[in-house]
Amino acid sequence: MAASEVGGMNADEVGEVGQFLSTLLVLQGVTDIDAEDKAILVPKLRQWERAFLGRLAANTSNRCLALLTEEPHMRPMMQSVKTMLESCIQKCGVTSCPRVLQTSGIELLQCARCKAAVYCGKAHQKQAWPLHKATCFAPSF
Ligand SMILES: [Zn+2]
Numbered sequence: 001m002a003a004s005e006v007g008g009m010n011a012d013e014v015g016e017v018g019q020f021l022s023t024l025l026v027l028q029g030v031t032d033i034d035a036e037d038k039a040i041l042v043p044k045l046r047q048w049e050r051a052f053l054g055r056l057a058a059n060t061s062n063r064c065l066a067l068l069t070e071e072p073h074m075r076p077m078m079q080s081v082k083t084m085l086e087s088c089i090q091k092c093g094v095t096s097c098p099r100v101l102q103t104s105g106i107e108l109l110q111c112a113r114c115k116a117a118v119y120c121g122k123a124h125q126k127q128a129w130p131l132h133k134a135t136c137f138a139p140s141f
Pocket residue numbers: 092093094097098099119120121124
């Protein structure tokens with residue numbers, strides 16, 4: 001049986017943190033991360049990856065590890081994800097909605113919690129919430 005908690009965090013928490021961290025790493029790059037922080041994070045991520053095998057937590061830990069250790073095969077992926085994330089920031093969070101900030105000139109509504117998602121208006125913010133909920137994290141660290 002897999003451990004339910006590792007280092008005081010359960011699989012769901014690790015999954016959330018991992019998702020947030022990998023997004024952060026892609027957007028800001030890893031050059032700003034202290035060697036000291038890396039030395040703490042990498043073993044922790046390895047531990048989580050093993051403990052939560054087969055769960056989201058293991059996937060996100062693995063992604064963070066690959067980003068942190070700057071595996072060469074991650075570079076093109078990082079670049080494309082970065083481009084995608086940056087373009088998403090300018091686009092209404094409802095996938096089918098074509099409204100984009102630069103072309104429409106309209107003020108996009110920012111998600112008050114994560115500030116990473118934007119919408120063309122209240123109606124689409126509401127419509128996207130059930131989906132967005134899963135990836136909406138307050139930037140707390
Ligand atoms: Zn929209």
